[in-house]
Amino acid sequence: MSLFSENIKHLRARKEISQREVAEGLHISRDRYAKYEDGKNSPPPEILVAISRFFHISIDILLSVEMKKIPMGELLKLGDNRILLPITVDKNGDNLIEIIPHKAKAGYLTGYADPEFIENLQHISLPFLGHGKHRAFPVEGDSMPPHESGSFIVGRYIENLGEVLDGRTYILITKTDGIVYKRLNKNGKNDLMAHSDNTFYPPYLVKASNILEIWEYVCNIGRNDKEQKTSEIDDVKTMFLELKNEIKALKNS
Numbered sequence: 001m002s003l004f005s006e007n008i009k010h011l012r013a014r015k016e017i018s019q020r021e022v023a024e025g026l027h028i029s030r031d032r033y034a035k036y037e038d039g040k041n042s043p044p045p046e047i048l049v050a051i052s053r054f055f056h057i058s059i060d061i062l063l064s065v066e067m068k069k070i071p072m073g074e075l076l077k078l079g080d081n082r083i084l085l086p087i088t089v090d091k092n093g094d095n096l097i098e099i100i101p102h103k104a105k106a107g108y109l110t111g112y113a114d115p116e117f118i119e120n121l122q123h124i125s126l127p128f129l130g131h132g133k134h135r136a137f138p139v140e141g142d143s144m145p146p147h148e149s150g151s152f153i154v155g156r157y158i159e160n161l162g163e164v165l166d167g168r169t170y171i172l173i174t175k176t177d178g179i180v181y182k183r184l185n186k187n188g189k190n191d192l193m194a195h196s197d198n199t200f201y202p203p204y205l206v207k208a209s210n211i212l213e214i215w216e217y218v219c220n221i222g223r224n225d226k227e228q229k230t231s232e233i234d235d236v237k238t239m240f241l242e243l244k245n246e247i248k249a250l251k252n253s
Contacts, residue, residue: 005039007067011055012037026050065116096123097154099136105179112173112213129218132156136221137171137179143196144169144181151222153181155215161190161208163216172206173213181217 012022023033026047035041036051043051052059061067098121100108111117124136136152147153155171164170166185172194173179182194187205195203 002039002042003066004042004063005037007057007062007065008051008055009037010068011057015055022054025054095133096125097129097134097136098123099152100138100179102138102140105138105140108173109175109178109212126154126219129154129156134218135215137181137215139181139220143198143201144183145197147181147220147222148224151220151224153217154219154221156218158214158216161186161192161211161214164192164214169217171213171215171217172211173215174206174210175212176210 008022012019019034019037020030023030026033027050028047032041036043036047048059048062052062055062057067098118100121104111104121107117126134134154134156136154139147139151139153140149142148153171158164158170164184164186167183169181169183171179171181172184172192180194183197184206185193185195187193190208192206192208192211193203194206
């Protein structure tokens with residue numbers, strides 16, 4: 001019997017319903033559904049999607065994770081883009097923040113939906129962040145100053161593109177570029193323009209179909225305590241402000 005067969009049998013037992021009830025929900029015969037549980041047949045894509053939505057479990061979890069070993073309370077229900085998101089909780093049931101280390105950054109693309117991968121990550125708790133599911137991602141490169149390589153961006157999971165606000169920064173998990181941290185703007189076509197705060201890097205279009213996850217910036221964990229140097233522009237601004245104050249003082253005298 002396949003992992004998929006074991007999973008759907010386990011899920012049906014948890015719901016305490018019969019094979020006939022599941023089959024009716026899928027609009028197929030009971031005999032046909034029974035063969036999926038017995039491992040005699042594999043469902044075609046359209047039925048696989050229907051089973052995923054019936055049990056409210058993502059397809060990748062149905063096919064690749066032994067669900068008998070997963071506490072269902074440690075899965076977060078989402079929208080149609082992914083039915084479940086693995087999360088970790090402390091002994092009080094409060095969500096913990098998983099930290100994606102630099103060495104696990106590449107593995108996140110294949111492990112983001114795997115509860116075992118998420119469970120093995122390091123965790124921290126930041127109670128002041130409030131409600132929502134949060135996760136910490138590593139920063140690389142110099143495209144988004146003042147955040148530097150070695151620091152971490154903590155993001156709050158958002159379910160759909162409609163929650164993206166123009167001009168705000170987000171961590172994007174994409175099929176082609178992996179983990180990126182950018183300032184986003186909508187282009188009116190259900191896609192996003194990703195901008196770097198470092199103008200050396202040109203903006204680029206991110207297709208909605210290429211996005212696996214979006215996490216809204218909530219705070220950063222930095223490791224650099226170097227003194228920030230003022231730029232020439234800041235020096236000029238300071239000079240004009242001082243000059244303005246001196247003129248104002250002369251007028252009042």
